[in-house]
Amino acid sequence: MDLFQLLLTMAILFILARIGAALVSRFGLPGLIGEIVMGIIIANLAFGDFSLMEFLDLSISNPNVPESHSSTTYEIIEAFAELGVIFLLFTVGLETKVKDLLGAGKPALLAAVLGVILPFVAGFALIIAVDGDMHHAMFMAAAMVATSVGITARIIKDMKLMDTREARIIIGAAVIDDVLGMIVLAIVKGMAESGVSIVNILSISIQAVLFVGIVILACKFVVPKVYDYFDDRRQKSIAAGKVPYSVNKLVFSIIVCLLMAAFAEFIGLAAIIGSFLAGMLFADHAWEWDLEHKIESITTFFISFFFLNVGLQVDISTLTDMHVLILAIVVILIALATKYIGCGVGAKMGDRQLDKAGFNIVGVGMMPRGEVGIIVASIGLGTGMMSSDLYAVVVLMSVATTIIAPPILSKLFRKKYHEEYKITADDLI
Amino acid sequence: MDLFQLLLTMAILFILARIGAALVSRFGLPGLIGEIVMGIIIANLAFGDFSLMEFLDLSISNPNVPESHSSTTYEIIEAFAELGVIFLLFTVGLETKVKDLLGAGKPALLAAVLGVILPFVAGFALIIAVDGDMHHAMFMAAAMVATSVGITARIIKDMKLMDTREARIIIGAAVIDDVLGMIVLAIVKGMAESGVSIVNILSISIQAVLFVGIVILACKFVVPKVYDYFDDRRQKSIAAGKVPYSVNKLVFSIIVCLLMAAFAEFIGLAAIIGSFLAGMLFADHAWEWDLEHKIESITTFFISFFFLNVGLQVDISTLTDMHVLILAIVVILIALATKYIGCGVGAKMGDRQLDKAGFNIVGVGMMPRGEVGIIVASIGLGTGMMSSDLYAVVVLMSVATTIIAPPILSKLFRKKYHEEYKITADDLI
Numbered sequence: 001m002d003l004f005q006l007l008l009t010m011a012i013l014f015i016l017a018r019i020g021a022a023l024v025s026r027f028g029l030p031g032l033i034g035e036i037v038m039g040i041i042i043a044n045l046a047f048g049d050f051s052l053m054e055f056l057d058l059s060i061s062n063p064n065v066p067e068s069h070s071s072t073t074y075e076i077i078e079a080f081a082e083l084g085v086i087f088l089l090f091t092v093g094l095e096t097k098v099k100d101l102l103g104a105g106k107p108a109l110l111a112a113v114l115g116v117i118l119p120f121v122a123g124f125a126l127i128i129a130v131d132g133d134m135h136h137a138m139f140m141a142a143a144m145v146a147t148s149v150g151i152t153a154r155i156i157k158d159m160k161l162m163d164t165r166e167a168r169i170i171i172g173a174a175v176i177d178d179v180l181g182m183i184v185l186a187i188v189k190g191m192a193e194s195g196v197s198i199v200n201i202l203s204i205s206i207q208a209v210l211f212v213g214i215v216i217l218a219c220k221f222v223v224p225k226v227y228d229y230f231d232d233r234r235q236k237s238i239a240a241g242k243v244p245y246s247v248n249k250l251v252f253s254i255i256v257c258l259l260m261a262a263f264a265e266f267i268g269l270a271a272i273i274g275s276f277l278a279g280m281l282f283a284d285h286a287w288e289w290d291l292e293h294k295i296e297s298i299t300t301f302f303i304s305f306f307f308l309n310v311g312l313q314v315d316i317s318t319l320t321d322m323h324v325l326i327l328a329i330v331v332i333l334i335a336l337a338t339k340y341i342g343c344g345v346g347a348k349m350g351d352r353q354l355d356k357a358g359f360n361i362v363g364v365g366m367m368p369r370g371e372v373g374i375i376v377a378s379i380g381l382g383t384g385m386m387s388s389d390l391y392a393v394v395v396l397m398s399v400a401t402t403i404i405a406p407p408i409l410s411k412l413f414r415k416k417y418h419e420e421y422k423i424t425a426d427d428l429i
Numbered sequence: 430m431d432l433f434q435l436l437l438t439m440a441i442l443f444i445l446a447r448i449g450a451a452l453v454s455r456f457g458l459p460g461l462i463g464e465i466v467m468g469i470i471i472a473n474l475a476f477g478d479f480s481l482m483e484f485l486d487l488s489i490s491n492p493n494v495p496e497s498h499s500s501t502t503y504e505i506i507e508a509f510a511e512l513g514v515i516f517l518l519f520t521v522g523l524e525t526k527v528k529d530l531l532g533a534g535k536p537a538l539l540a541a542v543l544g545v546i547l548p549f550v551a552g553f554a555l556i557i558a559v560d561g562d563m564h565h566a567m568f569m570a571a572a573m574v575a576t577s578v579g580i581t582a583r584i585i586k587d588m589k590l591m592d593t594r595e596a597r598i599i600i601g602a603a604v605i606d607d608v609l610g611m612i613v614l615a616i617v618k619g620m621a622e623s624g625v626s627i628v629n630i631l632s633i634s635i636q637a638v639l640f641v642g643i644v645i646l647a648c649k650f651v652v653p654k655v656y657d658y659f660d661d662r663r664q665k666s667i668a669a670g671k672v673p674y675s676v677n678k679l680v681f682s683i684i685v686c687l688l689m690a691a692f693a694e695f696i697g698l699a700a701i702i703g704s705f706l707a708g709m710l711f712a713d714h715a716w717e718w719d720l721e722h723k724i725e726s727i728t729t730f731f732i733s734f735f736f737l738n739v740g741l742q743v744d745i746s747t748l749t750d751m752h753v754l755i756l757a758i759v760v761i762l763i764a765l766a767t768k769y770i771g772c773g774v775g776a777k778m779g780d781r782q783l784d785k786a787g788f789n790i791v792g793v794g795m796m797p798r799g800e801v802g803i804i805v806a807s808i809g810l811g812t813g814m815m816s817s818d819l820y821a822v823v824v825l826m827s828v829a830t831t832i833i834a835p836p837i838l839s840k841l842f843r844k845k846y847h848e849e850y851k852i853t854a855d856d857l858i
Contacts, residue, residue: 001504003511003700007691014684018677075430075501076508082432248447250729255443262436271432297726300679 001072002057009056009073016042017304032154032307033406036399039311053312060312081309082271084302089272090257091295092153093279094286095162096171098219107350107362108172111343115173115366116180118342119144122334127390130327136390139380142188143394144335146181148370149174149272151402152409154303156365159413165354166361166413169347173366175212175276183208185376207267215277223281249289253282254298310370310402313395324389328396335397336404339367357416364412367405373398430501431486438485438502445471446733461583461736462835465828468740482741489741510738511700513731518701519686520724521582522708523715524591525600527648536779536791537601543775544602544795545609547767548573555763556819559756565819568809571617572823573764575610577799578603578701580831581838583732585794588842595787595842598776599794604641604705606795612637614805636696644706652710678718682711683727739831742803742824753818757825764826765833768796786845793841796834802827 020038021031045052053059057073070078123144127137152174156167183205257278264274279286286292344363348354354362377394380386386394449467450460474481482488486502499507552573556566581603585596612634686707693703708715715721773792777783783791806823809815815823 001499001507001511004691004694006508006511007515007687007694007700011684011687011691014680014687018680018684070430072501072504076505078430079435079505079508082430082435086436248729250726251443251447254730255440255447258436258440258443262433262440265433265436271436293722294726294729297679297723298730300677300723301683301727 001076005057005073006076009058009077012056013042013077013308014304017308021304027407031158032151033403035304035307036311036402039308039313040316040399041311042308043312044316058312077305078309080302081306084299084304084306086257086261086271086275087295087299088154088303088306089149089276090253090279091292091299092149092157092171093276093281094283094292094295095157096276096280097283098216098280105172105350107169107347107354109176109346110350111169111173111346111362111366112176112180114346114349115147115177115339115343116145116184118338119335120184122338123331126330126334131387131390133387135380135385136387138188139376139386140331140390140394142181142184143373143376143380144331144338144369144397145177145184146369146373146376147174147177147339147366148368148373148398148402149177149276151368151370151406152365155406155410155413159410159417161413161417164413164417165351166358166365166416169351169354169358169362170365173343173347173362175273177366181376185379211264211267211273212277215280219280219283223284227285249291250294253278253289253291253295256281310374310399313374321389324392327389328393328400331393331397332400332404335369335401336367339401340364342366357412361409361412361416364405364409368402369398370402373401430505434486434502435505438487438506441485442471442506442737443733446737450733456836460587461580462832464733464736465740465831468737468742469745469828470740471737472741473745487741506734507738509731510735513728513733513735515686515690515700515704516724516728517583517732517735518578518705519682519708520721520728521578521586521600522705522710523712523721523724524586525705525709526712527645527709534601534779536598536776536783538605538775539779540598540602540772540775540791540795541605541609543778544576544606544768544772545574545613547771548764549613551763551767552760555759560816560819562816564809564814565816567617568805568815569760569819569823571610571613572802572805572809573760573767573798573826574606574613575798575802575805576603576606576768576795577797577802577827577831578606578705580797580799580835581794584835584839584842588839588846590842590846593846594780594783595790595794595845598780598783598787598791602772602776602791602795604702610805614808640693640696640702641706644709648709648712652713656714678720679723682707682718682720682724685710739799739803739828750818753821756818757822757829760822760826761829761833764798764830765796768830769793771795786841790838790841790845793834793838797831798827799831802830 016038017035020034020041022034024034024037025031042052042056042058057071058077059071060074061068061070120141123141124137127133127140131137149171152170156162156170161167162171257275260274260278261271262274264277265271282289282291340363343366344359347362348359351358373394377386377391377398381388381391445467446464449463449470451463453463453466454460471481471485471487486500487506488500489503490497490499549570553566553570556562556569560566578600581599585591585599590596591600686704689703689707690700691703693706694700711718711720769792772795773788776791777788780787802823806815806820806827810817810820
């Protein structure tokens with residue numbers, strides 16, 4: 001590991017991310033869009049012999065070239081990016097009390113289910129019609145399914161709108177959607193690798209549902225009892241004149257977050273699902289332990305690398321093929337429309353009192369695919385189940401939905417909650 | 430990068446580090462000792478076919494085997510360790526106001542200079558007498574010079590003794606000592622590589638002195654003016670009814686910290702000198718911007734990996750060679766004695782009012798070599814200027830001085846400041 005190179009790369013990436021965020025915030029867009037676009041610019045910036053990626057020692061392994069591998073600097077930046085989104089979801093979890101989540105129940109559930117079925121069916125049908133390959137169609141459909149709750153969550157957090165009806169539906173739906181998306185991926189992957197097996201489908205589905213269910217039950221019944229037990233012991237030991245044992249709450253919560261993220265990865269779900277659920281375990285005591293502020297500093301350190309990295313993975317040169325370009329545009333339109341209709345209708349079915357603005361907010365808020373689509377596509381590419389053209393299309397779709405949705409979403413939010421919430425420059429830059 | 434492996438390794442290392450810290454704190458020792466010892470245990474723990482290092486995917490490149498290289502997981506953990514000590518020194522810098530540092534002036538300067546000359550001369554003479562190789566002797570002497578301010582700083586911070594006379598002498602001396610140590614290393618390295626050159630020696634010395642001097646002058650004269658200018662603009666824009674532009678102070682300070690650490694590496698000094706000086710730049714506004722708390726969360730996340738990593742690099746099997754073992758013991762005794770006498774006498778010469786307890790605290794506080802000696806030794810090994818036996822001796826010396834000094838130091842501190850400062854369980858675990 002070259003420490004000088006790492007420090008230089010980190011500093012330059014940080015500076016460029018902040019410049020990107022500051023520039024787009026002039027137009028009222030959330031900073032993450034500037035960070036993603038800055039990532040795209042960094043990946044493609046070169047003057048003659050000078051390439052910024054080379055200067056920053058960021059060589060990314062090419063899935064098409066088996067013997068290529070990433071530079072150590074890039075692998076470390078990638079680890080920061082992963083930890084950033086894990087801690088971001090942990091913070092979102094800290095703000096999600098089980099009580100509130102179950103309250104959002106039916107609309108979130110219906111939005112998630114319809115928001116998974118529609119894109120899957122449409123994506124599958126499109127690729128069968130255009131390309132005819134069954135595996136290609138399955139992976140494309142799976143890549144179109146999963147919403148990237150990270151991006152929407154950041155907007156909601158930036159605008160301080162966590163306690164609105166729409167935010168609760170979106171966050172709830174995104175969690176269910178993520179779980180469903182991972183189940184879809186696991187099924188598609190399993191089918192591609194070992195043929196369709198009802199046992200595989202059932203086993204991964206049961207694991208995912210059990211994981212979420214157990215955490216929710218733990219939040220409701222176990223955590224309060226554990227907390228009361230230790231609080232009681234603490235009070236008794238103070239009353240007895242002894243110095244009470246105490247653990248560093250920040251370290252304890254980080255350990256739980258890492259363990260649950262690792263466990264989620266282990267059983268085939270995404271790490272962010274684990275960290276989100278870990279956050280929920282601490283939600284009732286986050287304020288008392290000042291966890292949100294402490295974790296937020298850590299998230300601030302890591303998260304810009306995540307959004308930059310989403311941009312870094314876009315190679316603009318793939319766009320020179322007209323056929324790929326047109327397919328990408330069609331896929332993007334379908335991806336936007338199916339999520340909008342699926343989630344909007346689902347939410348409205350579950351909550352009849354949701355007004356038109358709420359329908360729009362939920363529909364648009366569920367649009368961004370972010371990194372999840374890209375992860376699905378890269379798994380497809382790695383197992384030879386996806387062509388490199390379709391991989392480029394998925395990356396473009398993920399980035400486009402991620403860029404298109406946030407400005408519309410923040411406009412819709414601002415329109416509906418105009419008077420109550422005012423974004424300050426400090427929140428955006 | 431294998432995300433599951435990384436998360437699992439991080440979680441297990443975190444848990445083991447906290448267990449180590451909690452166990453030693455039962456004996457009144459600072460947690461970092463437990464973390465280092467835990468690192469040694471992790472590196473050497475194996476049952477039959479099971480090796481903990483393998484389970485954690487921590488393979489460390491062996492400098493003796495040219496084609497060996499570290500696992501990606503280890504390289505990421507190593508990056509965390511480096512960032513941990515960089516942010517730790519940044520926090521120490523945040524608490525070091527230039528005004529106070531210059532106040533510690535003469536005793537710190539004399540302690541540093543004598544504390545460099547004595548170990549260098551003694552180390553050089555010993556290896557010339559035992560081994561006879563000029564290059565070996567030079568590198569061993571250089572490895573014995575540098576104090577690891579990180580370890581002493583953590584004890585001082587843990588015990589909340591930053592504002593004592595001794596702490597100021599130690600921190601001041603350690604900074605000067607680090608700069609001197611790096612100059613010694615640069616000279617030794619330059620001599621080994623391209624022969625003695627008065628131009629090289631002068632140029633690296635001037636660079637180091639200039640860097641520190643410019644930062645101190647900037648703290649005194651430039652930073653207050655820049656701050657007043659922006660504060661003034663802010664006030665005017667508020668008075669004019671506009672929303673004032675503001676930057677995220679945490680991100681801004683992290684960028685400055687990373688840039689200065691990179692710059693220090695670039696000119697041949699250690700990264701921690703850069704981050705320490707960066708901290709000093711913000712010292713006057715750290716409280717106002719709540720920087721200490723925010724950076725502390727980030728440091729908490731990273732720092733355990735640093736102390737674990739110090740332990741991880743110890744291979745107990747080298748101790749089976751009786752010759753190496755005896756040499757190691759002699760080197761450790763000389764390393765302890767020369768720092769104790771050099772720094773104690775230097776501090777006393779500079780500050781006649783320093784009492785016996787103060788002499789002891791400064792002498793013991795400057796003993797730990799920590800990572801700095803190991804870095805010097807690995808550079809020597811990498812350039813073929815050091816034998817692998819002597820490398821093992823330096824590692825043992827660094828670890829031993831780092832383990833021996835802290836408990837004595839905390840006892841000395843507690844004896845002198847018994848009534849005023851009481852360590853609570855929360856500070857230690």
